[in-house]
Amino acid sequence: MTNREDSNRKRALRDILSYEDTLTVDVENTVHKIRERAKTLHSELDMYVTNLLNQIKHKFEQELKKVRYTVEKLKTGDLSPRGKAMSRSSSLDRSPRYRSTPRSNIDFGLNTSRTSVRYGDVDEMHQFDKKEIHFFEGEASDKVFERLVGTYTFEATTPISFNAVQRSILADRKSEVKLVKTFKVGDKSETVHAIAPVEEDQAWICCGWGSRNLSLYDRHGQKRKTASLDIQVNDACTFHDGKEDAVLVSSFREKSIKRLNQESLRTSDFAYTSLFPGGLAADRRSGIYVCFRDSYQRQAIFGSRRMVAKLSKHGELGATVEKNEEQTNIFGYPFRIAVNMNGDVCVSDYGDGTRGVTILAKDDRSKELRVKCWYKGPPTGIGSDQPFLPHGIVCDEEGHILVSDWNNDCIHVLDRDGNFLLNLIGKKDGLEGPNALGLDKRGYLWVGDSHGVVRVFKYSVYDG
Known part of the structure; x- marks a missing residue:
């Protein structure tokens, strides 16, 4: 091997090793960005789930309040618009079945403390519409995750001098x-x-x-x-x-x-x-x-x-x-x-x-x-x-x-x-x-x- 060839090989080796260092740092930075993005998404997802459960809880408590009010009316036989005034909360408190039933004692997985149901004025009852709740799962596909997390490219930029x-x-x-x-x-x-x-x-x-x-x-x-x-x-x-x-x-x-x-x-x-x-x-x-x-x-x-x-x-x-x-x-x-x-x-x-x-x-x-x-x-x-x-x-x-x-x-x-x-x-x-x-x-x-x-x-x- 001539001195010139040896010198050229050493220069090529330095270029490749330098590229390896640069590539390693570049990949590490990209992985860090992806993990930081994942943390952010986890936090945002937790917040979204918490808000979603709070909304369901609020809707459930509103509907449960109507159910209990209606039960009270039916038990007392007071279905007139201007029935005898009574303490709705005290009447319900005397009913062991509706104090805290297994069906309505739902754990929403929230860190918020439970509050007792307080009944306010309810509109005059002419009919009672039942409601159903449905859950629609969000799309879990690569395209959705690409939009949420992000993507990467791995492409050639400036060629090193080896060739x-x-x-x-x-x-x-x-x-x-x-x-x-x-x-x-x-x-x-x-x-x-x-x-x-x-x-x-x-x-x-x-x-x-x-x-x-x-x-x-x-x-x-x-x-x-x-x-x-x-x-x-x-x-x-x-x-x-x-x-x-x-x-x-x-x-x-x-x-x-x-x-x-x-x-x-x-x-x-x-x-x-x-x-x-x-x-x-x-x-x-x-x-x-x-x-x-x-x-x-x-x-x-x-x-x-x-x-x-x-x-x-x-x-x-x-x-x-x-x-x-x-x-x-x-x-x-x-x-x-x-x-x-x-x-x-x-x-x-x-x-x-x-x-x-x-x-x-x-x-x-x-x-x-x-x-x-x-x-x-x-x-x-x-x-x-x-x-x-x-x-x-x-x-x-x-x-x-x-x-x-x-x-x-x-x-x-x-x-x-x-x-x-x-x-x-x-x-x-x-x-x-x-x-x-x-x-x-x-x-x-x-x-x-x-x-x-x-x-x-x-x-x-x-x-x-």
């Missing part, structure tokens, strides 16, 4: 990485911010923000030549214009894109814009994609212009992607850009509130680029101690998207739909502040860091 960790472990087992070469291209305080591979084993590299130089290095770290430009270099890419491979260079400060002749090392104008151009990439049909911004601010405020635009091979502005359907900015700080094998445009964005990778795809109907998905960083617990901070981005021939994470000193590998597969390269490989990425025609990955160093890797990822 993602397991996928990462499996991807680790199907990936190979080999460091081919490490070489310096600048001072320790300078950042490698542009790598544009050409030919089979060479790449144009710019090191140091504000630099006006592009140097051509081979895969073994040998500098072949240097082009001194009249612009400050932001990013560079190669594209085929139908006749030859050309190098395009964006200048953030001068708001221009230049074309570099690789033989004469001279530049010519390719495009001028009203916005600041940043990341550059070309597709297989000589279409060129550019990241544009209107300022250096990382947060897009109201009225800010942040977009991705497509240029023709002659530098003409074509389609742009800037707003979503709610007419708010899609991008905050679009930095670098790449085109996937299926034509999707992948943009690294480290703006405040929009940080991540945005993948754009053509809409089947309109043929315009729309947001397909976002990648906001790996699942919790997979080698990311700090917030995801994307910088360089490239796409390989297998459809993988590789993005450098400056904060966590690693290279993430995504599938073509933006799903995290694994961390391909990390601190153990010497990375510190990885920035620019480049892929040459033989599949070698060039990684430029924030200390003037370029590392070349040979890698394979088998995620099938």
